Amino acid sequence: MRLHKNLCFAVIDGLHIIFNEDEYADKVVQALLKRDKRWGSRDRGFIAETVYEIVRFKRLYAEIAEVKEPFNRDNLWRMFAVWATLRGIPLPKWKYFEDTPARKIKGKFDELLKIRKYRESIPDWLDQLAVEELGETLWTKEIAALNQQADVILRVNTLKTNIKDLQNRLQSENIETETINGYPMALKLKERANVFQTECFKDGWFEVQDASSQLVATMLDVKPGMKVVDACAGAGGKSLHLAALMENKGQIIAMDIYANKLKNLKVRAKRNGAFNIELKEIDSTKPIKKLHDKADRLLIDAPCSGLGILRRNPDAKWKLQPEFIENIKQTQQDILQNYSKMLKPGGKMVYATCSVLPSENAQQVERFLNSENGSNFKLVEDKRIFAHESGYDGFYIAVIEKNK
Numbered sequence: 001m002r003l004h005k006n007l008c009f010a011v012i013d014g015l016h017i018i019f020n021e022d023e024y025a026d027k028v029v030q031a032l033l034k035r036d037k038r039w040g041s042r043d044r045g046f047i048a049e050t051v052y053e054i055v056r057f058k059r060l061y062a063e064i065a066e067v068k069e070p071f072n073r074d075n076l077w078r079m080f081a082v083w084a085t086l087r088g089i090p091l092p093k094w095k096y097f098e099d100t101p102a103r104k105i106k107g108k109f110d111e112l113l114k115i116r117k118y119r120e121s122i123p124d125w126l127d128q129l130a131v132e133e134l135g136e137t138l139w140t141k142e143i144a145a146l147n148q149q150a151d152v153i154l155r156v157n158t159l160k161t162n163i164k165d166l167q168n169r170l171q172s173e174n175i176e177t178e179t180i181n182g183y184p185m186a187l188k189l190k191e192r193a194n195v196f197q198t199e200c201f202k203d204g205w206f207e208v209q210d211a212s213s214q215l216v217a218t219m220l221d222v223k224p225g226m227k228v229v230d231a232c233a234g235a236g237g238k239s240l241h242l243a244a245l246m247e248n249k250g251q252i253i254a255m256d257i258y259a260n261k262l263k264n265l266k267v268r269a270k271r272n273g274a275f276n277i278e279l280k281e282i283d284s285t286k287p288i289k290k291l292h293d294k295a296d297r298l299l300i301d302a303p304c305s306g307l308g309i310l311r312r313n314p315d316a317k318w319k320l321q322p323e324f325i326e327n328i329k330q331t332q333q334d335i336l337q338n339y340s341k342m343l344k345p346g347g348k349m350v351y352a353t354c355s356v357l358p359s360e361n362a363q364q365v366e367r368f369l370n371s372e373n374g375s376n377f378k379l380v381e382d383k384r385i386f387a388h389e390s391g392y393d394g395f396y397i398a399v400i401e402k403n404k
């Protein structure tokens with residue numbers, strides 16, 4: 001591989017913003033890729049993947065490069081040189097790479113590989129917390145899997161098409177995919193591509209959705225004609241899946257405390273041809289109270305630490321704080337306590353997170369079931385999904401039933 005100056009500059013600019021201006025990596029990369037129309041898919045791939053890789057292994061690369069935060073541009077070039085050296089990419093004779101000590105870099109890398117918090121680049125507190133919750137063996141395997149680049153997975157929109165026709169149409173747009181055993185609505189891209197530019201995306205034939213995430217709506221066991229509440233709908237990835245499973249029949253009430261997220265869902269629903277989704281902002285306790293004892297099904301896709309989706313959001317390792325996790329756990333319990341009241345007797349709910357921490361998952365469900373509000377509910381089944389076992393995002397999904 002040959003390094004091109006303008007692409008490397010884009011990487012350094014992106015890292016500067018992500019590390020020093022607290023911006024989200026995906027937003028920064030999106031903006032960077034718009035910078036030069038002449039960049040082809042390989043150039044764009046280089047920028048995106050290099051930025052993500054250096055964000056993912058920030059602690060390791062900074063330690064080897066002997067630089068400390070806040071990183072200035074020289075520091076970032078040194079980290080870039082470490083990344084390139086470890087990948088065996090020849091460094092051009094640019095001033096930024098003068099005196100790069102290749103042998104020292106490799107020696108230090110070999111040394112740090114023995115220490116998980118450097119090898120996997122994790123803050124001390126997070127490593128400690130995860131070991132306390134999952135144990136050394138499980139966490140060691142899981143964090144290694146969460147540091148891999150995620151595959152691009154699509155969910156076919158059965159309101160518009162079927163998996164075979166989608167696969168054929170994508171192929172005609174030069175995108176090769178394969179089906180995944182155990183995930184009937186999923187297609188995996190054989191090679192990364194910008195699927196959002198395809199005609200079939202514009203026609204609403206699919207959404208990008210990880211395979212683990214596709215299990216959430218499936219486990220809610222919805223039927224056409226039901227009244228279903230998606231209480232933490234956000235931009236509606238799961239609401240759209242629910243609409244497809246319900247064949248557009250019945251009612252989905254998509255709720256969130258942030259109206260702007262729901263606006264996004266409106267656009268997506270139109271593209272998907274999903275007509276049974278009603279949007280409701282939670283701006284007080286009223287919208288919840290109005291639905292007490294009304295829903296056949298309730299989805300709580302709870303706000304969480306997002307530790308299960310680090311492959312997709314590697315900067316979360318650096319943005320997460322212990323206090324945030326403590327607060328979000330309280331929110332999760334409040335949501336379970338208050339929103340479960342929307343279920344009809346005999347109704348079912350799913351509590352899901354994209355976290356791998358038991359304290360956000362099974363322990364929350366247990367606390368709810370042991371509380372007064374939860375005394376009328378029972379756990380039907382739950383799944384702990386780890387990235388190192390499934391190959392997809394880390395998730396927790398619990399199916400809970402309200403007694404008749």
Ligand SMILES: C[S@@+](CC[C@H](N)C(=O)[O-])C[C@H]1O[C@@H](n2cnc3c(N)ncnc32)[C@H](O)[C@@H]1O
Nearest residue numbers: 231232233234235236237238256257301302303
């Ligand atoms: C995991 S995300 C939802 C993702 C979404 N269901 C999807 O499939 O695209 C959690 C959502 O919960 C929302 N949220 C946070 N606190 C909430 C609360 N107290 N009540 C309802 N929603 C809340 C967040 O705004 C966020 O959109």
